[in-house]
Amino acid sequence: MRTHFIAIGGSAMHNLAIALKDKGYQVTGSDDAIFEPSKSRLEKKGILPEEMGWFPEKITSDIDAVILGMHAHQDNPELAKAKELGLKIYSYPEFLYEQSKTKTRVVIAGSHGKTTITSMILHVLNFHQKDVDYMVGAQLEGFDCMVKLTEDNDFMVLEGDEYLSSPIDLRSKFLLYQPNIALMSGIAWDHINVFKTFNDYIEQFRRFVASITPGGVLVYNEEDAEVVKVVENAENYFRKIPYKTPEYEISNGKVFLKTEMGDIPLSVFGAHNLLNLEGARHICHTLGIMDEDFYDAIMSFKGASKRLEKVEREDKGILYKDFAHAPSKVKAAVKAFCEQFKNEKKYGFLELHTYSSLNPVFLEQYNHAMDGLDEAIVFYSEDALKIKRMEPISPDLIKEKFKNEKLKVFTNAEELHAYWNLLDKTQGVYMMMSSGNFGGLDLTK
Template sequence: MNVHFIAIGGSAMHNLAIALHNKGYKVTGSDDEIFEPSKSRLNAKGILPNTYGWFPEKINTSLDAIVLGMHAKADNPELLKAQELGLKIYSYPEFLYEQSKHKTRVVIGGSHGKTTITSMILHVMHYHNRDVDYMVGAQLEGFDVMVKLTETNDFMVLEGDEYLSSPIDRRPKFHLYKPNIALLSGIAWDHINVFPTYDNYVEQFSIFVDSIVSGGSITYNEEDAEVKRVVEASVNTIRKLPYYTPEYTVEDGETLLETPEGPLPIEVFGKHNLNNLAGAKWICQHMGVDEDDFYEAIASFKGASKRLEKIAESKTSVAYKDFAHSPSKVEATTKAVKEQYANRTVVACLELHTYSSLNAEFLKEYKGALDAADVAVVFYSPHAVEIKKLKEVTHEQIATAFEREDLIIYTNPDDFKNFLFSQNFDNKALLLMSSGNYGGLNFDEVKELIG
């Protein structure tokens, strides 16, 4: 099969391109910019475009399919040529469905936790040498690709993102997978540039539950009131299977999970991650892994990349980096670190970087999100606001939104860096939360700080 990718350099797109190349397809692609690690990974497979840009002459009737990435625009020259020739154009999720329509599709949805839960499931499968197809949004230890496609595997495990499918398909990605087995971890308003109201956002999850194939199942977090309401209101003919956070204790910075065989030391921590673990356990059991085998495997799970990722540790200090940016994720992550390191001073730094977090109206959703931290710092770049063409966010708006009198706020990357590097981290836990890099912070230098 001959497949061409329009916007091949994206995180998801380049992984799918590599998966198809590994499957024996002929893969070509274009993009106007490609950054690391996509660039090196595509180059290693011999599918990195020779020249950046859009070239309509690459599009011809010998192509069996076009995969269109979100980075492309609706007036992209290659897309227009493909439409003119009447070629089959797929969004990323449409193509994944096409590749898995004869398999048992396991789809993990939710505003938060979906990458971690998908990663836990794949870790358990890998540990027990059970080969499955998959798509996950983070690099996992022991996995060289984030997308795997075969002709032979029975299961396809998919992280179900609620963001849009393509520039010409405005449906959320997870509406297109038609799961046999689904999980819903939590609902907390996000992506306000696409879903301008809370009700409109929640509606997408109702559609997801209704998209589960008849006779399938939804495993859902019954501790999330909105998830519970959405699932229980669905009239889809599916099995509805609730889960909840298991019992656990924290002793001397180690989390012990209560199991039928007694307390089990695990690498991940925080109530939200234990809740994620419970969901992953039920999905693994649906996929044929018994409870004892799940516990044996999950003990060695260290977490998904950028999700509470330990970047440095000494005898008296520790530093974590986390992708958390939405209010619910920030609150859960900060609480988790404080619970794990109750006797240390927790310094939590949040960069406001996404469309939602830089929206003055949405900011009030952050009320209380950093309350668990002993020292709370917020950084945002006025330049990022400018690039995203948003209204200016003021120091006062941030201070008012978080409702924390001792909140430290920086808008200059150098000022934030000077604050960080002036700290004595003895008996402290540093938490850096962002989907950006604090205006160019060198994380290797941060590691040296901790020693």
């Protein structure tokens, strides 16, 4: 089968391209810019475009599938040529469904926790040498590629994102998967640039639940009121399995899960991660993994990339980085950090750089998000606001919305870096929350 990727360099797209190459497909692609690690990984597989840009002449009638990434625009010249030739154009999730429609599909959805839960499930299955197809949005220890597609596997585990499928398909990605088994971890308004109201956002999860195949299974977080409402109001037939935060304790800086089989030591921390773990346990149970085997495997799970991930520093200081940027994720990460390091001075840095996080209306959602930290720092770039054509935001407004007068606010990367360099990283503990890089800050030094 011959496939062509428009915007092959994306974090998700390049993994799918590699998976198809490994499957034996003929793969080509284009992009106007490709960064690391995508660039090296594509080059290693021999599918890195020779030059950057869009080339309509690459689009020929013998292509079986064109896969369109979100990075491309509606007026992309390669897309126009594909339409002109009448080629089959897929979004990323639509193509994944085509590859998995004869399999049992397990879809992990939610505003927060879905990457970690999916990662936990794959870790446990890999530990017990249970082979499945998968797609997950973070790099995992022991996995070369974050997409796997085979002809033979019976199951496919998919991280279900509620964001748009492609520039020409405005459905939420997870609506295309039609899960046989699903999990919903939580609902907290996100992607305000697409879902203008909270109700618009919740509607995507209503539709997701409605897309569960008849007689399927939904594992859901019973501690989330919005999730419970969606589940209780669903009209289609499926089996409902609730889960909640399990009992645990922290002893000498180590988290222990309290179970019927005794105390299970864990390598992750935070109530939200324990809640994620419980959801993963229920999903694994539906896949035939008994609790004893689940606990045996989960002890060695160190976390998904950039989810409370410890950074090895040259000075041996204690620093964690977290992908947290949405309000619910920030609150969960801060709570976990404060609980884990009760007796240490705690520094928390948050970078705001998504459309939602820089929207004055949405900023209300961050109220008290940094409470509990001894030093709370928020950084956003005034230049980024200009690039996004958004109105300026004052540091005072940030403090007001966060309801934290002691908040330190930086709008210039150089000033942030100067403050950072003055801190003795061997004193206290540090958490850096961002889906960006704090203006190029090196966290290892």
